[in-house]
Amino acid sequence: MRYADVAKAERIRIYDVARVAGVSVATASKALNDTGRMTEATRTRVKQTAAALGFRPNAMARALxxxxxxxxxxxxxxxxxxxxxxxxxxxxxxxxxxxxxxxxxxxxxxxxxxxxxxxxxxxxxxxxxxxxxxxxxxxxxxxxxxxxxxxxxxxxxxxEDAITLVSDDAQGAREAVEWLVQAGRKNIVHVTGPETFVSVGERARAFRAVVGEAGRVLHGPWSEAWGHEAVGRLWSEAGDKPDAVFCGNDQIARGVVDALRERGIVVPDQVSVVGFDNWEIVSAATRPPLTSVDMNLKELGREAGRLILELAEGKPVEPGVRQLPCKLVVRQSCGGVRRSSDQQGGVLEEV
Amino acid sequence: MRYADVAKAERIRIYDVARVAGVSVATASKALNDTGRMTEATRTRVKQTAAALGFRPNAMARALxxxxxxxxxxxxxxxxxxxxxxxxxxxxxxxxxxxxxxxxxxxxxxxxxxxxxxxxxxxxxxxxxxxxxxxxxxxxxxxxxxxxxxxxxxxxxxxEDAITLVSDDAQGAREAVEWLVQAGRKNIVHVTGPETFVSVGERARAFRAVVGEAGRVLHGPWSEAWGHEAVGRLWSEAGDKPDAVFCGNDQIARGVVDALRERGIVVPDQVSVVGFDNWEIVSAATRPPLTSVDMNLKELGREAGRLILELAEGKPVEPGVRQLPCKLVVRQSCGGVRRSSDQQGGVLEEV
Structure with a gap:
């Protein structure tokens, strides 16, 4: 292609093709890429318009x-x-x-x-x-x-073939439950959101992988009121009471903590509570402040930004789902001891 | 100006002037508009660059x-x-x-x-x-x-000379306090944020304009913990206790409601509570849910969007500060009765 042709191709934008063909830019783009759903007549019209205007699809990637x-x-x-x-x-x-x-x-x-x-x-x-x-x-x-x-x-x-970033819910849940086990809790219950959420299933499976298949999971709405109700239900039953509650989000956990306090049950001395999301407006205002799983959404955003830049610069990025780790943010609601940053034993710090 | 000149002027952008002059676009713009602070040497260099490139400041407004x-x-x-x-x-x-x-x-x-x-x-x-x-x-x-x-x-x-949109804090506070007065409350206290906030002063003045200059105002941080502490202080004093608390934000109000409940005081039967901000994650989760002043920030955004469009289209907009009204969102924490949308008496609805 001669220089003049390139210059011309780059002056004619996909927008011009769309306007002249009377379709949206998205439709024009799909027509030229042989993707998307449209009538053959539309696809043909877009292609003919592009040809008439001297628009070259290959110029697009270069223009980018x-x-x-x-x-x-x-x-x-x-x-x-x-x-x-x-x-x-x-x-x-x-x-x-x-x-x-x-x-x-x-x-x-x-x-x-x-x-x-x-x-x-x-x-x-x-x-x-x-x-x-x-x-x-x-x-x-x-x-x-x-x-x-x-x-x-x-x-x-x-x-399927996209580049997708998600939080590793199973790893986050596992860390929370393992903390409770290490803190000596024997009767841990999981109070969480609706079963229709994939993340609810992943967290529940991770919970049971740690405590055993008999581990009890209670589903309800994502609300403080559900946390209250769950405590009411669990503490009105006969037999041993839970000594720890792992919650599906911070709102449920706040409801659980409030309901326990109102029954005179001391958190974390008698019952440990852990939330999920680390939404500070909820987790930090709870009395005592909530230990919670943080999904590291800011880091997830940073990674998305880095990847889009690499792609925009034409670098190859492997498609697929990338799971980014969560981290447990320890406050006062969980009890137990924090291992030092040296995960291989060593200094223990009481919280 | 001949057509070719216009075309040329519009091809040379402020960005080109800035790049060639070695300054930021903002500085170039200010230099050409004789505004902003910079050395005379910089201003002269930018103007000379603009002249050399054939950039015409007047073309900018037209281009816009x-x-x-x-x-x-x-x-x-x-x-x-x-x-x-x-x-x-x-x-x-x-x-x-x-x-x-x-x-x-x-x-x-x-x-x-x-x-x-x-x-x-x-x-x-x-x-x-x-x-x-x-x-x-x-x-x-x-x-x-x-x-x-x-x-x-x-x-x-x-x-000073800008177009500025703010919420009418005084009107919002007045409506909240008037509600409490109409609900029969005689001893209303205002628990609010730090005195350094202009909005805190406006709300406090509006509060006193309704209840009288002796109306009591307590300042503290914008937190639930401060709401708890304020109740502890007020209810440990000798003499009559407040029968209503108007709070500077919803977090303080939630702390007040929780502290009252923990003392066995029933909201709103014994004490009415009203918040400010109508931040649903807080106001709707409080038990009972909070009546709160909503600053109508979405409407404020809509108005800002409408104004910027008018300005972009070259329509004149009067400068100055526009105060947009707040609205009282009535839930269960305040007691009293809601007047129908006909503000001149008429149907009363118990809440």
Whole structure:
């Protein structure tokens, strides 16, 4: 290809093709990539338009590395921001030194709104898209396959062949339960969220892998009220009472701690409690403050930022699901002793 | 000016001037607008560079209306997102139908980071910038005056001649206290945050304007623990106990409600409690759920979005501080009766 041709190809953007063909940028992109669903007539019209305008699909990949827009789009359906904010903070941290800015687009669970935002990202030729959400077992209501820029999925489900980052729920749960066992707890109960969440199943399996298959798991809503109710149920039964409760999130754990205090049961002296999420507004305000599993969402965001940069620079990244480790943040609700950073025995510190 | 000149002027961007002159885009912009602080040598160098390149400052304003980028930058130092997320949601809602996307840039309290993000926004020629924060009496650590695009300040302090949107704290506090008076409460105490916050002063003045100048105001940190401590202090004093506590935020209110329950005092039968912020994770989880003043931050964001669009389209907007009304969200902690939407008496509904 001669220089003049390249210059021309790079002047004609996918946006121009879409406009002239009367389709969205996403549709134009899919038509030229032979992906997505559309009538053959539409695909043909887009291809003919591209040819007539002198648009060269191959120029796109080159344009991405040569003419980077230094913007990355972050799509989320987590309007409350509980999970997206730390991810966003990590993404920003990874990108700011590279002069890359982040578009945050809240699409709720609205496919039409998702399409609007994806089209806008295509128009603006973002260097890449990071999709994030509030559940690792749910997809965003938009199809990001076949786009002319790289996509990384972080804390949301991606397609089979995608690059997906999730927290290692099983490892996080295992560390929490092992802590309780090391603290001498013999009768640990798991009070958690609805069975329909994949993360609930993973945490429950990890719990039983440590305490044995007879380990008791109680499911309910993700609320403080459920924590109260679970304590009411467990402590009204005959027989031995639990000496530790591992909770599926911090709100449930706060309900458990409050309910125990109201029964005159001292946490952690009589019963240890551990939460999940390490949402400080809840975990730090609980009396006593909650030990909780932190999913390291900021680090997950940083990693997503690093990967999208590598992809935008044309470097190869292996597809697949990457599980990032959680860490146990120890406060006063769990009892037991913290091993020093030297995990091979050594100094013990009482908490 | 002939057409060719315009075309040439529009091809040379402020970014090119800045690069050639060896200054940031913000500095170049200020130099050409005769604003900002810099040495005369720098200002002269920028102007000479602009002249040499054929850059015409007047072309900028035209470019803004003719060649809109359909992006708006949202700058915030509220990394936790407590206040920024609802503002952002409102801004997005106002802009999405116009095909305008939002860059969210978290600058913490870091002036250097702020400059990086503002420069990026200038590079990308955003149609406007919305500055937002976590306090209405603090400025962001960046100077946004003299930029070649409109700026709106929302829930953060702006310069004298700026367009600034804040919540009407006094009106919100007044409505809350008037509710308590109408509910028959005679001994209302205000437990609130540090005196250094302007909003704390406004709310306290509004409180005293309703209950009288002798109305008691207790200052402390913005925490649940402070709510507990305040109840401990008030209920250990001799004499009549309060029959209502109006709190400066929901965390304090939750601490007050919990401390009262632990003393066997029934909310709202014996003591009414009202919070501020209507942060649902706190207000809805309190037992009983908190009545709270909602600052309508999403509507504030919507209004900021509407204003920035008008400005980007070249419409005039009167500068000054606009106070947007708060609303009282009535749940179970306050007692009293809700007047129907017809504020002139009429149907009463018990809560």
């Amino acid at each position: 590395t040569k003419h980077r827009s230094f913007t990355v789009g972050l799509l989320t359906n987590d309007t409350y921001g509980r999970f997206t904010l730390p991810v966003m903070a990590g993404v920003s941290e990874a990108l700011v030194d590279q002069g890359v800015s982040v578009f945050l687009c809240g699409i709720e669970d609205d496919a039409a709104l998702g399409k609007v935002h994806v089209d806008a990202m295509l128009d603006k030729q973002v260097d890449g898209i990071i999709a994030t959400g509030k559940r690792i077992d749910r997809r965003l209501p938009v199809d990001l396959s076949g786009l002319p820029m790289p996509v990384v999925y972080a804390f949301t489900e991606g397609p | 209306t003719k060649h809109r980028s359909f992006t708006v930058g949202l700058l915030t130092n509220d990394t936790y997102g407590r206040f920024t997320l609802p503002v952002m949601a409102g801004v997005s809602e106002a802009l999405v139908d116009q095909g305008v996307s939002v860059f969210l840039c978290g600058i913490e309290d870091d002036a250097a980071l702020g400059k990086v993000h503002v420069d990026a926004m200038l590079d990308k020629q955003v149609d406007g910038i919305i500055a937002t924060g976590k306090r209405i009496d603090r400025r962001l650590p960046v100077d946004l005056s003299g930029l070649p695009m409109p700026v709106v300040y929302a829930f953060t302090e702006g310069p």
